[in-house]
Amino acid sequence: MRGNSNTVFDCSVIDLPQIFNDAGNIIILENGNNIPFDVKRVYYLYDIPGGASRGGHAHYKLEQYIIAGCGSFEVILNDGFNVRTIVLNNPNKALHIVPGLWRELDNFSSGCISLVLASELYDENDYIRNYEDFLEFKKELL
Ligand code: TYD
Numbered sequence: 001m002r003g004n005s006n007t008v009f010d011c012s013v014i015d016l017p018q019i020f021n022d023a024g025n026i027i028i029l030e031n032g033n034n035i036p037f038d039v040k041r042v043y044y045l046y047d048i049p050g051g052a053s054r055g056g057h058a059h060y061k062l063e064q065y066i067i068a069g070c071g072s073f074e075v076i077l078n079d080g081f082n083v084r085t086i087v088l089n090n091p092n093k094a095l096h097i098v099p100g101l102w103r104e105l106d107n108f109s110s111g112c113i114s115l116v117l118a119s120e121l122y123d124e125n126d127y128i129r130n131y132e133d134f135l136e137f138k139k140e141l142l
Helices: 131-140
Strands: 012-015 041-045 054-059 064-070 073-078 083-088 093-097 102-106 113-118
Touching (some): 064 083, 073 093, 083 093
Antiparallel strands (some): 054 102, 064 093, 073 083, 073 102
C-alpha cells in the first residue's frame, strides 16, 4: 500500500535558529542538522495575485518545509477527518508537512514569497490532485 496514515497533528511549526546582525539576519537550514529529511529540491512562489489559492493536492511520499520567506499566507491542512489552518508570517518558522495530507495555501499578502524545501524531485505520479481520490486513499488506510 502506498502512503501512510499521517494526520494533520503530525505536522509541526519549527522555530528556525537565527543569527542576528545589525546589517540583517540569517537563517540556516542544513541537511542532517536541523531538517528532518534530505532536501532534494527547493522552489518558491512569488508574484502571487491577490485572492489566489495554491496547492489543492496531496502527496504520497513527499515531505516539505514551507516557509514565509517574506510576507504571510495560510496553509490549510486536511487529513480527511481533521482540518488545521496554520498562518505563516515570519521567516524564522517552518511548517513541516508530512506525506499523505491535502493542503491548500491562500490569503497571500502582497509581495509575499512562499519558500518550499522538498524531500523529493518533482514527480507528477506522487500527486493526488482529485479530492475524492484523496478521501478514498485515506479511507483505504483505516
Ligand atoms: P503545483 O505543485 O500544482 O503548484 P502549487 O501546489 O503551488 O499550486 O505545480 C504547478 C505546476 O508547476 C505544475 O504544472 C507542475 C509544475 N511544477 C514543476 O514542474 N516542478 C516543480 O517542482 C513544481 C513544484 C511544480
